[in-house]
Structures are given as structure tokens and as C-alpha cells.
Amino acid sequence: MKATYSISELAEEFGITTRTIRFYEEKGYLTPKRNGTRRIYSPADRTSLRLILRGKRLGLTLDETADMIKMYGSPSGNQKQLEKFIVRIGEKRSELEQKRRDLEVMLSDLQSVEKKCHVALAEVAGRE
């Protein structure tokens, strides 16, 4: 497990451009250390980046993803704050569960189309 990463290493690993990584920093979603003028990324930075890209794949905005990343910190605060926080978690969860339902439907639709395809293929093959 490497201790630090350059910007182009991360860009290559995740299949994105360095511009994208700098953009995330510009917007405050990443805060790498510097060696002189060069950016130095820690494993924690790398993890943040991974989470950002995961959120992106699921159609979350950067703000939404940043919100989720914040949630991952260990929960603190008084009773009221904790209770509010639990409510927020519940809201996020139902969003994600909706997405999961959408996914299941799409996947099963795809599967049924694939079956039809194989039937049609057998049709064609049977005619030669």
C-alpha cells in the first residue's frame, strides 16, 4: 500500500483526467498536501476520490456525495443532533433504496430482452 500518490497516478488508476482531480480540489472536495508546488495525495485522499467517483456513477451530484462522505465520520453531538442525523440517514437510505429498485427492474427487463434474443437466434439458426 503506497503512502503517497501523484496526481497522474491517481488519474490513471481511476481512469479520469488530472483536470478532473484539480476540479474536485477547486470545489473543496479534496485537499491534498503539497511538496513545493506539487500535489501529494495520501491514501485518505485516494479514498475520498474513490467515494466521489462512486457517487458519480450513481448519479449523485458532487455536493450530495460530499454530504455522504461527511456522514461517514463518527457521529457526535447531543441527543437532538443525533436524532436529526438519524433522520437524515433514513432519508438518504430511502433514496438509495429507490435507486436499487430501479436497478432491479432495469436488470430484469434487460434479462428478458436477452432471452428473447436467444430465442430469435435459435429461430434463425433453425432455418438454415
Next chain:
Amino acid sequence: MKATYSISELAEEFGITTRTIRFYEEKGYLTPKRNGTRRIYSPADRTSLRLILRGKRLGLTLDETADMIKMYGSPSGNQKQLEKFIVRIGEKRSELEQKRRDLEVMLSDLQSVEKKCHVALAEVAGRE
């Protein structure tokens, strides 16, 4: 089951604006009939809209979703076309399965945070 819908009926049902629906038509993703100048939506149009919004929730672009909708038609063509089509379906499926894995991870992360919250709550409650 209604036979036709007005634009505002659909907008209200799906929680979007009429502008959004007109935009989808402008881009060719919907093609309602007309009664004079008024748009008349069939149940099939409504289904298309539902699929578009489902894709949107999952972070698909309109083009990607339109592609998927096209796939849902009954498959036709010669052997080569069918085989190519099956490959495309497989690609789409692995995309969606990646999304599903992402979702599962996020959901389980959320759940573990929620547990921590309840522990913290018990802590606080035990102190009064």
C-alpha cells in the same frame, strides 16, 4: 386506466414541470399526438416518460436511457445483428451491475453509521 393524459397531468403525477416534458419531446424522446395544438399523451407515452425518469434517477443521460428503451423492442435482424445486440446487452448489464455493487456498499456504509448513531444515543441517554 386512463386512455389519454394532458401535459400537466403527467407533470403532476411524476413531480416534474411541463417544461421538462416539452424538453424531452424537443429532443425526440417523446412524440405525443396532438389535438389541434394541444399535446395528447397515450399510456405508451406515459410509460416512456416513466422509463426516462427511471434512467435519470440512476444517473443515465437521456441518450443512454433512450438507447435502453430502444432495446426493449422485440429483437429482430439476422444472426450477426442479433449477436451484436446480445453483446450490447451484456455491456449494459455489467454497467448496471457495477452500479448495484456501488449501491450495496453505500447502503451498508450508511447502515453502519446508523448503528454508531444509536450507540452514541444510548451513551447520551445513559448519562442523564
Next chain:
DNA sequence: TATTACGTTTACGTTAACGTAAAGTAAATA
């Protein structure tokens, strides 16, 4: 030592997916 590789900042450009506003039509209702 020249040049290649990798990095930097600054700044304007682009695209998708709508928002918003203006100005008009057409049917239903007071």
C-alpha cells in the same frame, strides 16, 4: 546542457438538462 516528462496556474469554452419570461391562443366558466 538541451530536451523530455511531469507538474503548475489562469482563464475561457462546452454540453446536458432544464429554468424563466414574454407573448399569444382557445376553451370553459362567472
Next chain:
DNA sequence: TATTTACTTTACGTTAACGTAAACGTAATA
């Protein structure tokens, strides 16, 4: 008949998430 109510077209505006290009710095290599 006057006025809502619902709908229309046209057109410019906005935001997120980067792309692209210019001009420059620095460190390793030929």
C-alpha cells in the same frame, strides 16, 4: 361577454462538471 384556466411557441439564461489551451516551472535524462 369578460375573464380565468390551461396550453402553446420562441428565445434567452443558468448550473454542474468538466475540456482545452496557453504560458510557465522544475527535475530527470539523453
